[in-house]
Amino acid sequence: MTDALTYSSHQQQISDNPSIYFKKQNQHNENHENPRTLRELIEYLYEAFSTDMVDLDYLHTIMTNYKSSPKDWQQYAKFKQDRYTRNLVDGGNGKFNLMLLCWSEGQGSSIHDHTNSHCFMKCLDGKLVETRYEWPTEDDQQEDDKKEKPMKLKYQSDLNYNDVLYINDSLGLHRVENPSHTDKCVTLHLYIPPYHQCHTFDERTGKQGQVVVTFYSKYGQILEKETPAL
Numbered sequence: 001m002t003d004a005l006t007y008s009s010h011q012q013q014i015s016d017n018p019s020i021y022f023k024k025q026n027q028h029n030e031n032h033e034n035p036r037t038l039r040e041l042i043e044y045l046y047e048a049f050s051t052d053m054v055d056l057d058y059l060h061t062i063m064t065n066y067k068s069s070p071k072d073w074q075q076y077a078k079f080k081q082d083r084y085t086r087n088l089v090d091g092g093n094g095k096f097n098l099m100l101l102c103w104s105e106g107q108g109s110s111i112h113d114h115t116n117s118h119c120f121m122k123c124l125d126g127k128l129v130e131t132r133y134e135w136p137t138e139d140d141q142q143e144d145d146k147k148e149k150p151m152k153l154k155y156q157s158d159l160n161y162n163d164v165l166y167i168n169d170s171l172g173l174h175r176v177e178n179p180s181h182t183d184k185c186v187t188l189h190l191y192i193p194p195y196h197q198c199h200t201f202d203e204r205t206g207k208q209g210q211v212v213v214t215f216y217s218k219y220g221q222i223l224e225k226e227t228p229a230l
């Protein structure tokens with residue numbers, strides 16, 4: 001599923017984020033488009049982020065071409081009964097990080113933004129549903145207007161096994177959920193650059209809050225206390 005892969009507004013995003021610059025013309029090694037393992041995908045990511053110029057199309061290609069194999073990632077897959085978990089796989093080189101999110105049956109996120117980062121998300125196991133929303137407008141947020149204004153739905157789509165989706169703030173907000181009552185779900189997330197807090201939104205009113213995002217485990221080890229995703 002690549003319908004959300006739209007680069008038209010990236011130049012603005014890029015200039016807002018001075019540590020990383022994106023280019024459309026590839027300079028990557030064309031032999032490095034088909035990672036056979038998660039470890040190889042990580043090697044290609046380090047290569048791609050070795051300069052300040054990164055090609056988003058290339059990142060999408062390697063995230064798509066890597067085919068999920070549980071033996072690659074099961075050491076990082078840590079589930080909790082009460083909520084989904086975020087599990088750091090690789091801290092990157094300051095320009096990106098890579099993590100596994102583990103969704104038990106019926107678990108989902110709140111509606112959230114991505115703190116001006118770029119997010120690629122790949123389904124490694126099970127299936128997720130993404131619901132995408134418009135940003136609330138200033139009109140929606142008028143305090144003297146007591147009427148509740150629900151957030152505007154853009155679309156809903158499935159993220160199936162091995163699918164990759166892309167989102168950044170210019171493409172809207174989203175909620176992701178494991179719709180299954182019988183199966184767990186595992187997703188692989190590439191964030192560029194890493195971030196440790198984001199905004200959440202109330203679907204009924206568009207009202208926003210700020211949350212610190214945390215890791216449940218790092219490098220396969222459950223942490224004694226969840227720590228901010230720095």
Ligand SMILES: [Fe+2]
Pocket residue numbers: 112113114119174
């Ligand atoms: Fe997200």
